[in-house]
Amino acid sequence: MRWWTARKGNVFINYRREDSAAWAGRIHDRLVRSLPTRRIFIDVDNIPEGEPFAELLDQKVAQCDVFLAVIGPDWLDVHDQSGNRRIDNSADFVRIEIASALKRKNILVIPVVVGGAKMPSANELPDDIRELAGRNALEIHSNRFHQDADRLLKRVRSALPFYVRRRRAIRYALTSLTLFSGAAAFYTAVFTSKLDTAFGLERFIRPSAIEWETLTYQDKTNPAYLRDFIDRQTATPEGREAAYWLSFITERAWSKIEDTADTNKIADFLATFRNSDQAKLASSRQEQLHANAEGRSGQTDLSPLARFRDCAECPEMIVIPPGQFTMGSLDSEKFQLQDDDESPRQPITIAKRFAVGRFEVTLGEFKVFVNQTGRSMGDECIGIFDPVQRPGSWGEIPQRNFINAGFVQGDDHPAVCVSWDDATAYARWLSKRTGAEYRLPTEAEWEYAARAGSQESYSFGDDESLLCQFGNGADRSLNAAWDANRWCADGKPFGSAAVGSYKPNLFGLRDSHGNVHEWVADCYHNSYADMPDETKKAGAAWVSPSCIARVIRGGCWAYPAVGLRSASREPWEQFKRSYCVGFRIARTLEER
Incomplete structure (x- = not known):
């Protein structure tokens, strides 16, 4: 076929989230290594009927040359709330997209069978997609993923136009051409985004294209990273592509909760997507729910995981239920000698419920305390003298304090340059103001709340590629000289992020991995071997025999993944x- 064919050169990945999301993500990441990223569109199911994305997805199907239908073991058996197979619903987006592709004869439809699944027979499929059973399927196995994925890539490339299939050859030809004419003008046009695409050469010229090329699917679904990328690259094609991704995941997240009566879910949406168009709808919905709830009860809801504030300027608190967990780390988690202070592991009982801050205490909240008490906060704060170098040159930097920490921060950022004495003074002030008992959490309480039921390295498991969705640490967003997590990017090159920028754990806490270290009540001990019974049986603070130092938890934005466990x-x-150090407040709750 001639290279000037009218084909678009696009690939559409269709999958069902409950069945094969991980497989679809891996296939996407493999394809973008060899094909232009913007040529590949990965679908997300479960978008309610009537949403504008239905029309958008149909347009995307029409614009593709290759349609990959990823089929896992449960693809046929996913049921809706009525107990009916989703595939039998004419409004099912997976079905609609497949039918849309099958009716267009210029689209190559490839069933991609994964996870040991069997290709559905024609009798198992609705009439409008029955033709899918007759298409030549390609199987991908976990034990030979790369070989199978390469076969898929070869088959996909064969259906794409010449300028996509042979972009390397074209790139080399254009490179030679630029040696003889217009090299400087061509380079400038690409670098300044006057020329959006240049047969892949933009990946070597334009900084935004170079960065976008390195991103994984996890990066492109991280709102915090996308917002930072858009702010830096607004005028570039990649900035516009990032804006599309952010719009997509925002709309998808809102579609899941727009009819909910759960104010916590709406609050979580507002924390993550605070500046979106949908945030206005969420705020309106939240106000409506609060108005409906007024007058029902004059008492604060202190049921497990309920959220409350004791005053307008007070931190928002979450009620943590009692429970048990194992404190400390497995030997497999330890990477350096100092990690030995995380053992031996100890069974801990949190005997009573307590409340803990949903976020780290913010700069805005801490300012109220300083302004009302006149507390002196000093003019020296420990930091890194030369941020360009690897961390190591730490020391007290003059003219730095909680207001001027050395990086951009707003009132919604965590308060830093705060000592343990400052944090406990804040707790005493808050207690006096509200009549409640505020304090720092004990170390056992902190780890229990941070784990939220997990015994893995992180509250979400052990996969470090997900870490940037849950916290701000040293990663690809930070200077390359740092000992960073290269699996992902969190969108913060240097300094703290606004509280709530990342996903919560299962208790609803934000930023328990990274952003800033958090003070706890305990004295530091270099081993758990002599942990007292009151700590094991009730989660009490370990403050004997002496306090040469206190404990900080959670890691900070300057720490690699191991320090954020x-x-x-x-x-x-x-x-x-x-x-790098702030704090999260706790509150003692009276027993019912």
Whole structure:
């Protein structure tokens, strides 16, 4: 076929989230290594009927040359709330997209069978997609994923136009051509985004294209990273592509909760997508629900995982139920000698419910305390003298304090340059103001709340490629000289992020992995071997025999993944202030 064919050169990946989301993500990541990223559209199912994305997805199907229908073991057997097979519903998006592709004779439809699934027979399929059973399927197995994925790539490329299939050859030809004419003008046009695409050469010229090329599917579904990328690359084609991805995941997240009566879910949406168009709808919905709830009860809801504030300027709290967990880390988690202070692992009982801050105490909340009490916060704060170098040159930097920490921060960022003494003074002030007992969480309480039922390295498991969706640490967004997590990017090159920028754990806590270290009540001990019974049986603070140093937990934005684990801990003198250290408040609850 001639290279100037009218084909678009696009690939559409169709899958059912409950069945094969992970497989679809891996296939997407493999294809973008060899094909232009913008040529590949990965579908997400479960978009309600009537949403504008239905029309958008149909348009995407019409614009593709290759349609991949990813079929896993449960593809046929996913049921809706009525107990009916989703595939039998004429409004099912997976079915609609497949039918849309099958009716267009210029689209190559490839069933991709994964996870040991069997290709459905024609009798098992609705009439409008029965033809799918007759298409030549390609199987991908976990034990030979790369070989099978390469076969799929070869088959996909064969159906794409010449300028996509042979973009490397074209790139080399254009490179040679630029040696003789217009090289400088061509380079400038690509670099300044006056020329959006250049047969792949933009990936070597335009910084935004170079960065976009490195992103994984996890990066492209991380709202915090996308917002940062858009702010930096607004005028570039990749910035516009990132805006499309952010719009897509925002609309999808809102579609799941727009009819909910759960104010916590709406609050979580507002924390993650605070500046979106849908945030206005969410705020209106939240106000309506609060108005409906007024007058029903004059008492604060203190049921498990309920959220409350004792005053307008008070931190928002979450009620943590009692329970048991194992404190400390497995030997397999330890990467350096100092991690030995996370053992031996100890069974802990949190005997009573308590409340803990949903977020780290913010700069805005801490300002109220400083302004009302006149507390002196000093003019020196420990930080890194040269941020370009690897961390190591730490020390007290003059003219730095909780207002001027050394990086951009707003009132919604965590308060930093705060000592243990400052944090406990804040708790005493808050207690006096509200009449409730506010304090720092004990170390056992902190780890229990941070784990939220998980015994893995992180609250979400062990997969470090997901870490950037749950916290702000040293990763690809930070300077390359740092010992960073190369699996992902969180969108914060240097400094703290606004609280709530990342996903919560199952208890609803935000930023328990990274952003800033958090003070706890305990004295530091270099082993759990002599942990007292009151800590094991009730989660009490371990403050004997002496406090040479206190404990900070959670890791900070300057730490690699190992320092952001749920079990990670460090000693820190209680009078010191650092732009990596803040705190989260706790509150004792009366027993019912």
